[in-house]
Amino acid sequence: MTKRAYNFNAGPAALPLEVLQQAQEQLVDYASAGMSIMEMSHRSAIYEQMNEETQSLLRELFGIPSNYKVMFLQGGASTQFAMIPMNLLPAGKVGAYVATGSWADKALKEAKLFGETTVVASSEADKFNRIPDLSNVEIPSNAAYLHVTSNETIEGTQYKQFPVAGDIPLIGDMSSDILSRPVDVSQFGLIYAGAQKNLGPSGVTIVIAREDLVQESPKSIATMMRYDTHVKNNSLYNTPPSFSVYLVNLMLKWVQSRGGVAAMEQYNRDKTQLIYDTIDQSGGFYRGFADAGSRSAMNLTFRIHSEELEKQFVKESEANGFVGLKGHRSVGGLRASTYNAVPLESCKALAEFMVDFQKRNG
Numbered sequence: 001m002t003k004r005a006y007n008f009n010a011g012p013a014a015l016p017l018e019v020l021q022q023a024q025e026q027l028v029d030y031a032s033a034g035m036s037i038m039e040m041s042h043r044s045a046i047y048e049q050m051n052e053e054t055q056s057l058l059r060e061l062f063g064i065p066s067n068y069k070v071m072f073l074q075g076g077a078s079t080q081f082a083m084i085p086m087n088l089l090p091a092g093k094v095g096a097y098v099a100t101g102s103w104a105d106k107a108l109k110e111a112k113l114f115g116e117t118t119v120v121a122s123s124e125a126d127k128f129n130r131i132p133d134l135s136n137v138e139i140p141s142n143a144a145y146l147h148v149t150s151n152e153t154i155e156g157t158q159y160k161q162f163p164v165a166g167d168i169p170l171i172g173d174m175s176s177d178i179l180s181r182p183v184d185v186s187q188f189g190l191i192y193a194g195a196q197k198n199l200g201p202s203g204v205t206i207v208i209a210r211e212d213l214v215q216e217s218p219k220s221i222a223t224m225m226r227y228d229t230h231v232k233n234n235s236l237y238n239t240p241p242s243f244s245v246y247l248v249n250l251m252l253k254w255v256q257s258r259g260g261v262a263a264m265e266q267y268n269r270d271k272t273q274l275i276y277d278t279i280d281q282s283g284g285f286y287r288g289f290a291d292a293g294s295r296s297a298m299n300l301t302f303r304i305h306s307e308e309l310e311k312q313f314v315k316e317s318e319a320n321g322f323v324g325l326k327g328h329r330s331v332g333g334l335r336a337s338t339y340n341a342v343p344l345e346s347c348k349a350l351a352e353f354m355v356d357f358q359k360r361n362g
């Protein structure tokens with residue numbers, strides 16, 4: 001086999017080699033069925049069992065209380081930007097949003113198509129380089145929910161603490177940091193995440209929602225866009241993205257085998273410290289984009305003083321087996337995405353490469 005790349009892609013992103021190898025082993029014959037999981041009916045006992053097991057694993061690993069429903073949906077997190085206001089934002093109420101960056105902005109834009117919205121806090125004036133202070137945030141009393149983006153994948157910022165919204169349901173887009181650290185799920189009304197960053201491949205979106213919020217959707221919205229359709233049918237209303245759900249299943253078992261979510265958090269801390277330390281000890285050669293207090297443990301954004309050198313960094317890194325280090329076009333600079341599945345060895349190699357690059361160009 002050719003050497004595995006040092007994969008720092010932002011999404012779709014690295015998957016553990018063990019998970020890929022297991023999928024490879026089971027590709028043509030799943031559970032002695034004489035066929036792959038892609039070829040079998042989603043109404044079969046084998047598929048239903050796998051669907052159930054995936055839910056249970058997620059419940060156990062993420063500590064999801066029993067009064068929450070778990071859904072496996074399609075359309076990406078971007079479809080949730082619409083489903084949330086369609087289902088949960090009635091006339092006369094307002095959807096409250098915290099503007100932290102590119103993804104929060106997209107969620108807000110979509111909600112505006114369906115109802116009243118308000119921005120309760122924003123860091124836009126600082127180019128979204130931090131999570132705004134929310135200790136005294138004022139949420140309108142007629143808010144239907146408060147929406148936060150737990151990790152801004154493009155800017156590289158992450159909440160260290162979530163706002164307290166009282167009786168108002170807190171909704172979290174955790175697409176780029178779900179299962180990377182323990183979360184008190186009971187603080188949230190609804191959590192959603194596209195799988196392709198921390199949970200598996202693209203094609204499936206996880207929605208975790210408090211029962212009372214998704215029991216009955218407004219009658220006027222389309223069947224597939226209603227949470228109650230998917231809750232009532234255990235995410236099997238229509239053909240699910242079966243292979244994606246299966247890979248999430250393998251990925252969850254992998255997280256479990258590594259000691260669960262708390263162990264992942266420690267592992268991620270070790271990984272990112274190598275790179276943030278390199279930035280901080282570079283005497284200004286590298287500059288972190290995010291404010292120190294808002295730095296993400298998933299997407300590490302940084303710059304070099306000249307764009308020429310940034311281009312050279314990307315080029316040389318690619319020649320050395322690194323993938324995905326170019327920053328998002330809207331922010332520029334450099335970005336290393338270090339999701340759960342990115343091995344410590346990749347981060348060590350990157351830190352060494354950064355030191356060496358500075359030596360040659362500093």
Ligand SMILES: *Cc1c(COP(=O)(O)O)cnc(C)c1O
Nearest residue numbers: 076077078103153173175176194
């Ligand atoms: C990637 C991402 C999305 C969009 O996900 P899709 O599955 O492509 O729709 C939304 N929010 C965050 C925080 C993301 O990182």
